[in-house]
Amino acid sequence: MxxxxxxxxxxxxxxxxxxxxxxxxxxxxxxxxxxxxxxxxxxxxxxxxxxxxxxxxxxxxxxxxxxxxxxxxxxxxxxxxxxxxxxxxxxxxxxxxxxxxxxxxxxxxxxxxxxxxxxxxxxxxxxxxxxxxxxxxxxxxxSFVVPTAFDWHLLVGDETALPAIGRRLEELGPDTRALVVIEVPEADAEIPLPSQANVQVHWLHRGDAPEGSLLEPALRGIALPRGEGYVWAAGESAAMKSVRQYLVTERGIDKKRIRASSYWKRGAAAVHETLDD
Missing domain, CATH: 2.40.30.10 (Translation factors)
Incomplete structure (x- = not known):
């Protein structure tokens, strides 16, 4: 047989x-x-x-x-x-x-x-x-094309990353998982994020805290699924550096499996750059 x-x-x-x-x-x-x-x-x-x-x-x-x-x-x-x-x-x-x-x-x-x-x-x-x-x-x-076929996708960002995160979730099929960690000013900044994937969204409301400061601490409490995964993160420059460093050095994410970008930088204008070593 x-x-x-x-x-x-x-x-x-x-x-x-x-x-x-x-x-x-x-x-x-x-x-x-x-x-x-x-x-x-x-x-x-x-x-x-x-x-x-x-x-x-x-x-x-x-x-x-x-x-x-x-x-x-x-x-x-x-x-x-x-x-x-x-x-x-x-x-x-x-x-x-x-x-x-x-x-x-x-x-x-x-x-x-x-x-x-x-x-x-x-x-x-x-x-x-x-x-x-x-x-x-x-x-x-x-274009930097990340396949949708990974077992799981971790998407991290502040409100400036919402358009990209929303678009990505719409692209994912039912055979994958997505963990989403998003920091916004307050509850009324939350938006619907439709997707066919199995999605778990963590909304963080920063109030008067510095932009991006809640993201890295929140990631410490999130368990990553088994299998092959990919991490995408975007937002304020210092916050994204902190997120990337934590995920690579403490969570063991392969540098080839994470894409972190600075969409803006506190105190600077017109900043958009990819963060790497």
Whole structure:
């Protein structure tokens, strides 16, 4: 008698891939806005420039260009043989990195979610966003593609990571587990996180505590599942360094199985970087 052998785990591909995309600048218009929470605003952009838009990973980011005060449209850079070139006779437009939350190719609509924290060009613009207004979008330049086939996924971040975490959970199938640790200002910042996966969400309300300070202590009380897993974390720079160091040095996470990013840095502007050794 032949005994069937389950080869699904031995044959699955868990290789993380880096994919490059042609860099393109796009001028888009707002078609609608919606509050996902009191602190999180979804802005839907549309335009023919989105016809060849590609976003292959929840970890992607695009550069969003905002109009100067009093201007209708941002002054966009051009992509030349030597890279991105800005006009020398005009000020550079304010720009920040954001996650492509959802792209509808048929409707040529791109959703981007903005945290309304009350300062900075992005939050200020988003607070007054109306249909018909223009934004520039560049990229994504490339994608860091983490397979969904891992047995479990640990997703960690503050409210700036919610768009990426929400997108990732929507991508996961019913045959995997997801542990999610999210720090937000207060309870009304919590949002629905639909997924087919077996998801366990830990919401942390920081109140007056420093941003990101609750994440690493919370991880100390969480048991990781058996099997092959992958960790993704994003948020304030110092907090993400602490999270990564703890998971690698004390929990034994292989450095190849963790992706930690600084989405912002306390006291600095326009910071977006991957953290590694």
């Amino acid at each position: 032949t005994i069937p052998t389950d080869t699904s785990h031995s044959t699955r591909d868990l290789t993380v891939q880096r994919v490059r995309h042609p860099l393109k600048m796009r001028m888009l218009q707002v078609v609608r806005t919606r509050h996902v929470s009191p602190q999180l605003l979804r802005v839907t952009l549309q335009g023919p420039d989105l016809a060849d838009f590609i976003s292959a990973s929840f970890d992607d980011h695009v550069k969003v260009f905002f109009p100067q005060a009093g201007a209708d449209k941002p002054v966009m850079p051009e992509v030349g043989p030597n890279g991105v070139v800005f006009a020398e006779d005009q000020p550079r437009p304010p720009a920040r990195d954001y996650t492509p939350r959802h792209y509808d190719a048929a409707a040529q609509e791109l959703d981007i979610e903005f945290v309304l924290h009350g300062d900075g060009p992005a939050s200020t613009w988003a607070a007054q966003a109306q249909p018909g207004q223009y934004l520039g979008v560049g990229g994504p330049r490339g």
